[in-house]
Amino acid sequence: MTGQRFDWGAFGRGFRVMVPLWAGVVPFAVAYAVTARAGGLSVWETCLMSVTVFAGASQFAAAGQFVGGGVPGVAAVALVGTTFVLNARHVLYGLSLSRQVPLSRWQRAVAAQFLTDEAYGMVLVAGPRDPGGLSVGFLLGAELSLFAAWNAATLLGALAGAVLPDPDALGVGVIFPLAFLGLLVPLLVGRVAVLVAVVSGLGAWALGRVLPGGLVVLLVGVGGALLGALISTRRAEGRA
Amino acid sequence: MSGWLVIGLMWAVTYAARLLGLSLGGLNLPPFWLAFLRFVPVSVFAALIVPDVLGSPEWAQRLVGAAVGGALLWRTRNLAAGIVGGFAAYWAARMLGV
Numbered sequence: 001m002t003g004q005r006f007d008w009g010a011f012g013r014g015f016r017v018m019v020p021l022w023a024g025v026v027p028f029a030v031a032y033a034v035t036a037r038a039g040g041l042s043v044w045e046t047c048l049m050s051v052t053v054f055a056g057a058s059q060f061a062a063a064g065q066f067v068g069g070g071v072p073g074v075a076a077v078a079l080v081g082t083t084f085v086l087n088a089r090h091v092l093y094g095l096s097l098s099r100q101v102p103l104s105r106w107q108r109a110v111a112a113q114f115l116t117d118e119a120y121g122m123v124l125v126a127g128p129r130d131p132g133g134l135s136v137g138f139l140l141g142a143e144l145s146l147f148a149a150w151n152a153a154t155l156l157g158a159l160a161g162a163v164l165p166d167p168d169a170l171g172v173g174v175i176f177p178l179a180f181l182g183l184l185v186p187l188l189v190g191r192v193a194v195l196v197a198v199v200s201g202l203g204a205w206a207l208g209r210v211l212p213g214g215l216v217v218l219l220v221g222v223g224g225a226l227l228g229a230l231i232s233t234r235r236a237e238g239r240a
Numbered sequence: 241m242s243g244w245l246v247i248g249l250m251w252a253v254t255y256a257a258r259l260l261g262l263s264l265g266g267l268n269l270p271p272f273w274l275a276f277l278r279f280v281p282v283s284v285f286a287a288l289i290v291p292d293v294l295g296s297p298e299w300a301q302r303l304v305g306a307a308v309g310g311a312l313l314w315r316t317r318n319l320a321a322g323i324v325g326g327f328a329a330y331w332a333a334r335m336l337g338v
Binding site: 101 | 241242244245246247249250253255257258260261263265266271275276277279280281282283284285286287289290291292293295296298301302305309310313314317319320322323326327330331334
């Protein structure tokens with residue numbers, strides 16, 4: 001972005017770069033909506049959660065716990081706690097992104113609402129290759145692309161869920177790991193990065209048997225990055 | 241607790257985490273923490289991929305898809321080629337009953 005004007009060209013390119021991921025997002029949003037409706041949430045409430053919370057894993061975890069349109073007292077507190085833990089990894093994403101994209105106070109407030117794993121990954125990898133560089137326009141385009149697909153599919157699922165095919169039958173669950181693999185591979189430059197990836201991946205697999213997914217990503221994200229930072233700074237000191 | 245209230249609280253805790261991270265960009269960090277941030281994506285992406293593949297009930301088919309997708313990505317550096325090729329390999333493995 002140059003000056004104060006918003007770069008709509010970068011916004012459009014950011015929006016389009018996420019389109020291949022829609023194939024993975026849409027069936028999950030539909031599945032979430034069907035589960036939420038089965039728990040007694042209205043179409044309006046089901047969509048409200050996708051618009052506000054906008055976090056796939058937490059919405060899934062929550063949808064299964066609604067009974068008659070609400071959640072019993074203690075379970076509701078536990079659910080909000082789980083949501084916090086699942087989404088605390090976004091602190092890392094924000095910290096990592098905000099060092100590379102200059103954001104005003106308002107841009108931060110808007111960008112925060114629409115941040116996701118997928119947008120973070122894609123913006124970090126594809127953003128610097130954009131003609132305008134990693135800009136606020138590209139970031140918001142990528143974020144809102146996923147937001148649009150997620151919410152359109154939520155509405156579709158909430159209205160027509162029962163007649164749509166089961167996402168497991170379509171096998172679309174494999175699209176997310178493939179997309180993240182596409183983001184990871186270009187970053188595997190040098191032995192330290194490969195080591196960090198292997199240790200983090202296997203660590204997450206082991207921890208994932210006992211802890212919820214979002215917490216695993218947070219713990220492993222911190223642990224793996226600490227390992228990489230320790231090795232690379234030791235090396236730099238050794239050379240100095 | 242009513243649906244509205246639960247959704248509102250879930251929103252509040254999620255938004256707070258997202259805003260906190262984005263608000264910390266102005267920090268002046270020593271080299272160690274700059275290196276830390278460089279490795280965050282590597283470690284986060286790996287943590288998102290491996291449990292989704294190996295922890296799935298259909299892990300064998302997904303492993304085939306990920307291996308083919310990864311090889312294509314390595315050779316072509318093309319995201320669409322990796323996703324489409326990996327998905328096709330996954331389906332081939334599924335149909336062949338791997």
